[in-house]
Amino acid sequence: MTLIALLALLAIPVADRYQEKGRAAACMSHLRVLGVGLNLYLADNNGVMPTLKLARERRAEDVPVIDNTLDRYVSAKDAFACPSDRRFAAESGTSYHWNVAINGQSVASLNFMGVADQPSYVPLMGDKEGFHRDPQHKVNILYADGHASKELTFAPDSSGR
Numbered sequence: 001m002t003l004i005a006l007l008a009l010l011a012i013p014v015a016d017r018y019q020e021k022g023r024a025a026a027c028m029s030h031l032r033v034l035g036v037g038l039n040l041y042l043a044d045n046n047g048v049m050p051t052l053k054l055a056r057e058r059r060a061e062d063v064p065v066i067d068n069t070l071d072r073y074v075s076a077k078d079a080f081a082c083p084s085d086r087r088f089a090a091e092s093g094t095s096y097h098w099n100v101a102i103n104g105q106s107v108a109s110l111n112f113m114g115v116a117d118q119p120s121y122v123p124l125m126g127d128k129e130g131f132h133r134d135p136q137h138k139v140n141i142l143y144a145d146g147h148a149s150k151e152l153t154f155a156p157d158s159s160g161r
Contacts, residue, residue, distance in 0.1 A: 020084065024132040024140070027082035028150070031096065031142040034066065034080070034125065037073035039146075042107055049110075051103040055128060059093045066125060067093035082140070084131035096125045102144075110144055119144035126151075 041050060050070075053063045067080045074080070080096070081089030089095045101112055102122065112122040126141035138150040 020133055023083040024138075024150070027084060027095070027127065027131070028140045028148045030076075030079040030082060031125065031140055031148040032146070033074060033076055034070060034096065035142050035146050035148070037070040037079075038124065040073040041070060047107045049102050049105050049107060052098045052100065054100050055094075055097045056092050058091060065093065066096055066098050082127060082131050084133075085128070088128045095128055095131070097128050098125050099123050107144070120147065 042048070051064065052069055053065050056063050056065050071077070071080075080094040082095035085095035099112070099122075102110060102124065105111065107119075109117060110119060110122050111117075115121045120143055122144035123141045124144055127139040130139050132138055132140070132150075138152060140148055141151050142148045
C-alpha cells in the first residue's frame with residue numbers, strides 16, 4: 001500500500017504540469033482565434049486597426065476593448081478567456097490586453113517603437129498577467145503577422161527589484 005501511495009504522490013505533480021501545459025497551449029490557440037477575428041474586423045474597416053483601450057477593470061465600463069469590439073467577429077466566445085486565468089476574464093471580459101501603440105494604424109504600414117513594416121515584431125495583444133506556471137514566467141503574445149508565441153516576462157529577483 002505504501003508503494004502505491006508513493007507512486008501517486010509522484011504522479012500528481014507530473015499530471016498537474018501537463019495539465020497546465022495544455023491550458024497554456026489552449027490560451028495560445030485562443031489568441032490565434034482572436035487574430036482571425038481581428039483580420040475580419042480589418043477587412044470591414046479598410047485595414048485600419050481599431051482604437052481600443054489597453055483593458056478595463058470591470059465589464060460594466062463602457063470603453064472599447066478587445067472583447068466588446070471583436071465579439072462580432074469571433075464565434076467562439078471562450079476565446080476571450082485564457083484557461084489559466086482565474087480572475088481577469090470573469091471581472092473584465094477578457095484575459096488579454098491590447099497594444100494601444102498601434103491604435104488607428106493601417107495594417108499595411110504598422111509602426112511599433114520604431115520598428116516599421118515588420119509585422120512579426122509588432123505585438124497586438126497578450127496575456128494580462130503571467131498566468132502560466134513555468135520556470136521562465138512566460139506569457140502568450142499575438143503578433144501582427146498572425147503568429148503567437150510564449151515570451152519571457154520580467155520577474156523580480158530575490159531583492160524585490
